[in-house]
Amino acid sequence: MQTIDSYNFAGKKAFVRVDFNVPLNENFEITDDTRIRGALPTLKKILKDGGSPIIASHLGKPKKNQDTGLSMKYVLPRVQELLGVNVTLAPDCVGEKTAELAKNLKLGEALLLENLRFHAEEEGKPRDLNVDALDESTAKDVTKTAKKLAKAAQKEFTKMLASLADCYVMDAFGTAHRAHASTALIAEHFPKDKMFGYLMNAEVSSVEKIMANPARPFTAIMGGSKVSTKIDIITNMLQKVDNLIIAGGMTYTFAKALGGKIGNSICENDKLDLALEIIELAKKNGVNLLLADDTKAADNFSNDANTQFVSVNEIPDSWEGMDIGPVSEKKFADVIKASKTILWNGPTGVFEFDNFAHGSRSVAEAIVEATKNGAFSLIGGGDSVACINKFGFADAVSYVSTGGGALLEAIEGKVLPGIAAIKE
Ligand code: AMP
Numbered sequence: 001m002q003t004i005d006s007y008n009f010a011g012k013k014a015f016v017r018v019d020f021n022v023p024l025n026e027n028f029e030i031t032d033d034t035r036i037r038g039a040l041p042t043l044k045k046i047l048k049d050g051g052s053p054i055i056a057s058h059l060g061k062p063k064k065n066q067d068t069g070l071s072m073k074y075v076l077p078r079v080q081e082l083l084g085v086n087v088t089l090a091p092d093c094v095g096e097k098t099a100e101l102a103k104n105l106k107l108g109e110a111l112l113l114e115n116l117r118f119h120a121e122e123e124g125k126p127r128d129l130n131v132d133a134l135d136e137s138t139a140k141d142v143t144k145t146a147k148k149l150a151k152a153a154q155k156e157f158t159k160m161l162a163s164l165a166d167c168y169v170m171d172a173f174g175t176a177h178r179a180h181a182s183t184a185l186i187a188e189h190f191p192k193d194k195m196f197g198y199l200m201n202a203e204v205s206s207v208e209k210i211m212a213n214p215a216r217p218f219t220a221i222m223g224g225s226k227v228s229t230k231i232d233i234i235t236n237m238l239q240k241v242d243n244l245i246i247a248g249g250m251t252y253t254f255a256k257a258l259g260g261k262i263g264n265s266i267c268e269n270d271k272l273d274l275a276l277e278i279i280e281l282a283k284k285n286g287v288n289l290l291l292a293d294d295t296k297a298a299d300n301f302s303n304d305a306n307t308q309f310v311s312v313n314e315i316p317d318s319w320e321g322m323d324i325g326p327v328s329e330k331k332f333a334d335v336i337k338a339s340k341t342i343l344w345n346g347p348t349g350v351f352e353f354d355n356f357a358h359g360s361r362s363v364a365e366a367i368v369e370a371t372k373n374g375a376f377s378l379i380g381g382g383d384s385v386a387c388i389n390k391f392g393f394a395d396a397v398s399y400v401s402t403g404g405g406a407l408l409e410a411i412e413g414k415v416l417p418g419i420a421a422i423k424e
Contacts, residue, residue, distance in 0.1 A: 001423060002195040004042060004169065009051025013105060015165035016042060016197065017182045019174035019402070020057035020075050028074040035174070036078055038402055042171045042197030043083055043110065053110045054102055054165050055079070056093060056182050057172065058117040064127075065118045072114050079112060087112050093119065094160040102164040121157030122181050126150045157181050162189035171197025173204075173403040176418030177410075187421035194422055199402065204419055206378050206399040207410045215340035215376065216242055221332070221363055223248030224346030224383060227271045227278075233345065236413040238281050243288045243335050247328075247348035247359065251292045251312055252321055254279070260313030263297065264320040290335060294325030296349070296356060303353035323349025324359035336366035342377040343411065344384045351387050360387045368396040380407040 018039040023031045030036075039055075046053045060070040073089055080087040086109045090098040093113035105111050120127035126146035131139035158181040162168070168190040170176070175183050187194045196204060210218070220237045222230055227250045237244055246254060252265035257275035282289035295312045297319040298305035309325040310316070324332070336342060344367060348359035364387060371377045379388050380401030394400050401407040410416055 004195050004197055009046045009049035012051040012166040014046050014051055014053050014167050014169050016053045016055050016169045017172045018055055018057050019172040021059055024074055030078050033078055038199045039171050050107055052105045052107055056113045056116055059115045062117050070115055072112055076112055085109055090114055116182050121154045124150050124154035154181055158185045162186050167193035169195055169197045170418055170422055171199050173200050173406050176416045177406040179417035184417035184421040196422055209376050210341055210343050210378055217339045218341040219243040219335055219339040220343040221245040222345055223348050225249035227253050227268055232412040238285050238287050245290045245332050247324055248346050254291050255312040263315035263317055265315055292324045292328035294327045295321035296323040296325050298322045303355050323356040329359055329362040333362055333366035337370050339370055340375050342367055342375055344379045345381040347383050347387050361391050364388055364391050364393050368393050371397050
């Protein structure tokens, strides 16, 4: 497998798939440029070697080709500023004009392709297919044919993208769980000249550190609102970890399943049996499953609600559990601090309200302490990243993942197409 460090880009045009899907405000200004910054080491290495990056990304979810609100023209000035070289915006990501621009691209300069998802072929799904007026069997046939045609068109589109460059660098972890033209399919056009960029390298090696051969004890802290969205991760983690801490809104589904009184707390009544199955599976696998004992309950869902600490099994009617209490905080922190590998996904409570962020903060502090003592800690998958940033601890843990959905799929144990395409 090629590595970006050992590859010499001198005189080469590199197709670099990045994740520049940045948030824009109503004036089309970038409100957070973390993702652009994340790709800079890769782009700078290519330029330093004497190569030229052809930068490709999607932006948002365009419903049609040339959705003007989602043009890469809004991203261009920031890319140019951070990269410090001349960056030209191509009018499209494929087509004659773009091919011409790529061909004439000077060494030491970069080309930014227009939004990849302006073409439905990037995702390889039929766009605007409406079969409502057809009978069921015809609709099925038409849909099947449309999907087949979309896949064929995706192949052609992939070829056009590949023809722009001499090598392929995958650096978009945020979309590595998608088998799209630019994230996975394109790699087969560069059997000897494909590699991960620096961001992908960091993400992939962090995931491997926890999934392949973790230092023990290994503790996963799963929070967030629902069991249903976390079940695949929990099941996979039960094969891997020594300790599994379950916190957040899921707490109350478990408490109710075990016969507790949970008042108005968030609960998935159709997942009570599942909660009991998880408890059994943990026992069977010898995993130490830790559930909260106490909760900070509120008399309404707001930051200034009245609060009291009660047992998770004795929450008064019309009160709801909004965060873990001090007994659980200590129980969880003790286990976390004694761990050598830690994965944190999901807050312990409604951390967006300052009055219910204490539990999540205490988990974060315990992770920071464990990390200081040599543990490897990976934070990722949505809200725990927001948590760690809110508390200002991003630099005090081992790695904060940039990929929400991609990280979740990786820790569910799935093979990510964007990773497999490079490793194959
Ligand atoms: P998820 O996207 O499933 O990781 O869930 C994250 C969300 O869960 C955050 O917005 C939290 O506010 C929410 N959450 C965590 N604990 C609770 C709780 N006890 N009651 C309601 N929502 C919660």
